[in-house]
Structures are given as structure tokens and as C-alpha cells.
Amino acid sequence: MTRIFLAICVVSSFLFSLACVQKGANSTTTSSGDTIKVGVYGDLTGQTSSFGQSTKNGIQLAVDEINAAGGVNGKKIELVVEDDQGRPEQAKTVVSKLVNQDKVVAVLGEVASTNSLAAAPVAQEAKVPMISPSSTNPKVTEVGDYISRVCFIDPFQGSTMAKFAATTLKAKTAAILGDVNSDYSKGLTQFFEEEFTKQGGKVLAKEAYTQSDPDFKGQLTKIRDLKPDVLYIPGYYGQVGIIAKQARELGMEMPLLGGDGWDSPELWKLGGDSLKNSYISNHYSADNPAPEIQNFVKNYKAKFNVVPDSLAALAYDAAKVLADALKRAGGTDSVKLKDAINSTKNFAGVTGTITLDDKRNAVKPAVVLSLDPAGSKFTFKETIYPEGMTPATNTATAANSNTTANAANTTANTASNSAANSTNTANATK
Numbered sequence: 552m553t554r555i556f557l558a559i560c561v562v563s564s565f566l567f568s569l570a571c572v573q574k575g576a577n578s579t580t581t582s583s584g585d586t587i588k589v590g591v592y593g594d595l596t597g598q599t600s601s602f603g604q605s606t607k608n609g610i611q612l613a614v615d616e617i618n619a620a621g622g623v624n625g626k627k628i629e630l631v632v633e634d635d636q637g638r639p640e641q642a643k644t645v646v647s648k649l650v651n652q653d654k655v656v657a658v659l660g661e662v663a664s665t666n667s668l669a670a671a672p673v674a675q676e677a678k679v680p681m682i683s684p685s686s687t688n689p690k691v692t693e694v695g696d697y698i699s700r701v702c703f704i705d706p707f708q709g710s711t712m713a714k715f716a717a718t719t720l721k722a723k724t725a726a727i728l729g730d731v732n733s734d735y736s737k738g739l740t741q742f743f744e745e746e747f748t749k750q751g752g753k754v755l756a757k758e759a760y761t762q763s764d765p766d767f768k769g770q771l772t773k774i775r776d777l778k779p780d781v782l783y784i785p786g787y788y789g790q791v792g793i794i795a796k797q798a799r800e801l802g803m804e805m806p807l808l809g810g811d812g813w814d815s816p817e818l819w820k821l822g823g824d825s826l827k828n829s830y831i832s833n834h835y836s837a838d839n840p841a842p843e844i845q846n847f848v849k850n851y852k853a854k855f856n857v858v859p860d861s862l863a864a865l866a867y868d869a870a871k872v873l874a875d876a877l878k879r880a881g882g883t884d885s886v887k888l889k890d891a892i893n894s895t896k897n898f899a900g901v902t903g904t905i906t907l908d909d910k911r912n913a914v915k916p917a918v919v920l921s922l923d924p925a926g927s928k929f930t931f932k933e934t935i936y937p938e939g940m941t942p943a944t945n946t947a948t949a950a951n952s953n954t955t956a957n958a959a960n961t962t963a964n965t966a967s968n969s970a971a972n973s974t975n976t977a978n979a980t981k
């Protein structure tokens with residue numbers, strides 16, 4: 552009996568070790584050429600985990616589509632996903648692992664600008680292209696020529712909201728409550744103030760908070776006493792939801808304004824009804840009836856059972872831009888891939904047409920959305936175009952959007968954007 556048992560043990564451990572060797576052999580083959588390894592890093596478990604989850608999902612959808620259509624240059628894309636818990640030091644650590652250990656050909660991430668800023672020097676140093684889907688602080692791509700993004704930047708986003716406040720809401724005075732440890736928040740504070748002042752408005756107070764603050768009533772009381780027409784809160788959803796609630800509890804009824812950082816399904820749970828009379832600038836609107844957008848919304852919902860937020864849409868675009876560049880580069884050579892990414896032009900994304908400028912930033916319009924807590928949704932208000940970009944050949948769009956563009960300056964680059972946004976505008980005027 553013992554002998555039989557021993558024999559079984561010997562045979563099974565032999566089989567087991569064989570299986571291990573087999574597995575090892577498989578994964579070596581995999582990394583040595585059957586797939587193209589792409590790194591993804593983001594906050595999957597920390598304070599801004601909704602950002603990382605949406606980003607991961609958006610990238611997954613894009614890669615599934617790419618692989619189902621045969622992959623890129625005859626190879627499938629394989630994702631290596633890392634959680635940085637929303638911490639800058641951890642972002643740096645996981646990107647080091649992705650480039651040095653996993654030998655990924657490119658990195659997609661991060662969302663929060665401070666985390667992208669912490670990790671970008673690692674990618675630049677290793678000469679591994681990094682595309683941030685959604686970090687909007689200008690400094691991110693200034694790290695070097697291997698760092699790019701598929702979203703607009705904060706001088707544009709901040710001025711968009713300042714123009715909306717001054718023009719559409721007719722605000723004369725504003726207060727700002729920002730996150731003192733976030734590059735994103737500090738940038739938007741500066742850019743909003745510059746434009747609001749240019750528009751003839753006055754910023755009465757700038758107050759600060761940190762992400763670990765449990766309470767914001769001290770800062771809010773100071774602001775309340777100054778009676779600003781609007782309160783700009785350039786932060787992330789986790790704090791914004793609570794700030795909105797506490798502001799309303801203190802009897803502050805003015806419009807609350809924010810940026811893309813508010814965009815999360817979690818916001819409604821935290822802020823509820825207090826989010827009424829609020830507006831944000833953002834990258835896209837899931838309401839946009841353009842068929843390419845509705846198709847994306849439908850496919851994303853089918854897979855993840857939720858409407859894609861702008862993080863998911865930008866992440867989807869970042870992965871598709873990378874795949875397009877891999878094709879144009881004809882392989883994974885890092886210099887060629889970097890050059891191909893940086894020369895991306897007129898790429899039809901779900902967040903608009905993507906063309907990278909000489910600083911590797913995408914030049915795209917922004918949308919202003921109003922918040923509807925009853926329906927837990929963001930509703931399209933208007934599209935704002937960057938200077939020099941024409942809204943449309945379509946006069947309805949031009950008339951309805953608060954644009955600084957030169958209508959005579961129509962380029963192919965903006966054509967599909969205009970189409971998407973003119974339907975967007977049409978939607979809003981229904």
C-alpha cells in the first residue's frame with residue numbers, strides 16, 4: 552500500500568514538475584515574440600480607484616477589439632496591469648517593474664497628473680514610450696520626448712471653465728478651493744484665475760485642502776462670508792462629493808464648478824442632491840449621438856455593465872492610438888515607435904480627433920456638462936474649442952458654442968471633431 556502511495560507521489564510530482572517546466576517554457580515563448588507586451592498602470596485600490604478601474608476597462612475593450620481583428624503586425628497585444636494605489640512613489644516603482652522586468656514596449660497611464668509626473672522620468676530614461684490617456688497638467692509631457700498624451704491640457708481646461716463662468720453664468724466673482732498636493736489642482740487654480748481675471752472677473756479667495764482632510768467646513772465658511780458668485784473646486788471626486796455636501800449644509804447655494812476630476816460614478820454616492828447647480832469641463836459626453844460614440848458606449852456597457860466615463864473613453868483612445876503607431880512603426884523598435892506616436896495626426900478617437908502638437912499634447916475641444924443628481928448623470932451643455940481650431944463648417948455649432956476659433960481656418964484635422972460636436976450641440980438644443 553505504502554509502495555503504491557509512494558509510486559503515485561513520485562509519478563505525480565514528476566508530472567507536476569513537467570507541467571511547471573512546460574508553463575515556464577510557454578511564458579518565455581510568449582514574451583519573446585508571440586505577443587506585444589504593453590504596460591498599464593493606475594490606481595486600482597486607492598483614493599482614486601474609480602479612475603484606474605475605468606482606465607483599465609477602456610484599454611481592455613480596445614485591446615480585445617484589436618486582438619479579435621488579428622492584432623497588430625501579426626501579433627496579439629498582451630496587457631501587463633499594475634496597481635499603484637494612487638501613490639506617486641508606487642507609480643514610479645510599478646513603471647520601473649514594467650519597463651525593466653516585464654520589458655513592455657510601451658506604457659499606458661497614469662490618470663492623476665502627480666502620478667504621471669512621478670513615473671514619466673522612469674519611462675523617459677528607459678526610452679519606453681508612455682502615453683497618458685488623461686493627465687492634463689502641462690508638465691507631464693515636458694518630461695521628455697517619450698512622453699505623450701491623448702487629452703487636452705489644463706491651461707485650456709481651466710480657461711474653458713473661467714469663460715463659461717464669466718460668459719454663460721455671468722459670474723463677476725469667484726472663490727477657489729483646491730487640493731494643495733495635486734499638480735492637477737494647482738495648475739487648474741492658476742489657469743482658471745488667469746482667464747477669469749482676463750474676462751473682468753475677480754477671484755475673492757483661494758483656499759486649500761488635502762486628500763486626507765475629513766472636513767472642509769473651515770475653508771467653506773471663510774468662502775461663504777465673501778459671497779462669491781461661483782465656487783471653483785478643481786479636485787477629485789472623493790473630496791468634491793463631500794465638499795459639495797458641506798457647502799450646501801452651510802447654506803452656500805452658488806453654482807459649484809469643477810473639471811474632469813469630478814468624473815466618477817462614485818461622485819453621486821458622495822455628493823447626492825448637493826451636486827445640483829454644478830458644472831464641469833470634461834473630455835467627452837456619453838450623450839453625444841454620433842454613431843462612433845454610441846457604438847463605443849454600447850460595447851462598453853455590454854462588457855462592463857456601466858456607461859463609460861471620460862476616463863474609459865480616453866483610455867480606449869490611448870490604446871487605439873498606440874496600436875495605430877505600432878502599425879506605422881512596423882514593429883516595436885522604441886525610437887520608431889516613439890516617432891510614430893508623436894506624429895499621430897487626425898486619428899478618429901471616441902473623444903474627438905487626435906492630433907499631437909509639437910509638445911506631444913492633443914489639441915481638442917472640451918465639453919461643459921451640467922450635473923443631474925436625480926438621474927446620476929452629466930448632461931451636455933456646450934462645446935468649447937481651443938484657439939485656432941474651428942468648430943465647424945456647420946453654422947449651428949458655431950452659433951451655439953462659445954468659441955474663440957477662426958471659422959475661416961477649417962482643417963481636415965478638426966472635421967470629424969466638428970461632426971461629433973455638432974451633433975452634440977444639436978442634442979443640447981433639442
Ligand code: PHE
Nearest residue numbers: 663664685686687735811812
Ligand atoms: N486630468 C486629471 C489629472 O490630470 C485626471 C482625470 C482625467 C480625472 C479625466 C478624471 C477624468 O489629474
